[in-house]
Amino acid sequence: MSDARLREEICRYGRSLFERGLTPGSSGNISLRLEDGGWLVTPTNASLGFLDPARISRLDAEGRLLSGDKPTKEIPLHTALYDTRSSARAIVHLHSTHAVALTMLPEIDPRAALPPMTPYYLMRAGETALVPYYRPGDPAVADAIRGLAGKYSSVLLANHGPVVAGDSLEAAVFATEELEETAKLYLLLRNLNPRFLSPEQVADLVKAFDLDLPSHHDHDHD
Numbered sequence: 114m115s116d117a118r119l120r121e122e123i124c125r126y127g128r129s130l131f132e133r134g135l136t137p138g139s140s141g142n143i144s145l146r147l148e149d150g151g152w153l154v155t156p157t158n159a160s161l162g163f164l165d166p167a168r169i170s171r172l173d174a175e176g177r178l179l180s181g182d183k184p185t186k187e188i189p190l191h192t193a194l195y196d197t198r199s200s201a202r203a204i205v206h207l208h209s210t211h212a213v214a215l216t217m218l219p220e221i222d223p224r225a226a227l228p229p230m231t232p233y234y235l236m237r238a239g240e241t242a243l244v245p246y247y248r249p250g251d252p253a254v255a256d257a258i259r260g261l262a263g264k265y266s267s268v269l270l271a272n273h274g275p276v277v278a279g280d281s282l283e284a285a286v287f288a289t290e291e292l293e294e295t296a297k298l299y300l301l302l303r304n305l306n307p308r309f310l311s312p313e314q315v316a317d318l319v320k321a322f323d324l325d326l327p328s329h330h331d332h333d334h335d
């Protein structure tokens with residue numbers, strides 16, 4: 114895909130996420146890893162609803178700005194996940210309501226933030242890790258993401274929001290949406306004693322769709 118097409122894609126998905134209320138104000142950011150090792154990244158203080166393709170930050174493989182506006186200050190979240198997950202081509206970070214709410218509940222397992230509720234959650238988002246709260250700009254959040262060693266494509270930052278990687282921008286966006294909807298389902302059903310997928314049903318999905326779930330690991334990551 115050409116540079117121009119990729120910039121258009123970032124703007125199109127950004128607008129779609131913003132218009133559906135999935136990230137308010139100038140929150141949220143999107144990045145794409147390019148063939149030369151560089152990145153396209155949404156700029157700092159830019160609303161995902163009103164991105165200008167020409168002003169998207171173009172970085173080289175060392176993270177230096179080549180053209181466009183200054184990149185988002187949250188870029189360490191993205192680089193930490195790219196560094197540890199070689200299959201990641203795109204990353205979406207949002208401040209989406211239900212996923213943020215989920216991070217504040219006391220019972221959340223940091224290695225499986227959501228139970229296996231639907232097949233599409235497992236197929237698109239996999240399992241989700243939760244890392245502790247860090248003040249915005251604290252470099253320790255990147256260390257926490259690196260500490261997950263690339264096992265998770267979706268990570269929740271406590272009291273902040275999801276960071277989700279995909280092998281394409283579309284995959285990262287769809288996985289983020291699936292995570293948000295599953296968090297919403299969890300909040301709707303909390304304390305109602307719902308039936309989640311059984312271990313046998315999860316194992317069947319892992320086998321049928323060759324899912325790479327951290328809790329069902331029988332091989333090492335690349």
Ligand SMILES: [Zn+2]
Pocket residue numbers: 140141187206207208273274
């Ligand atoms: Zn954020």
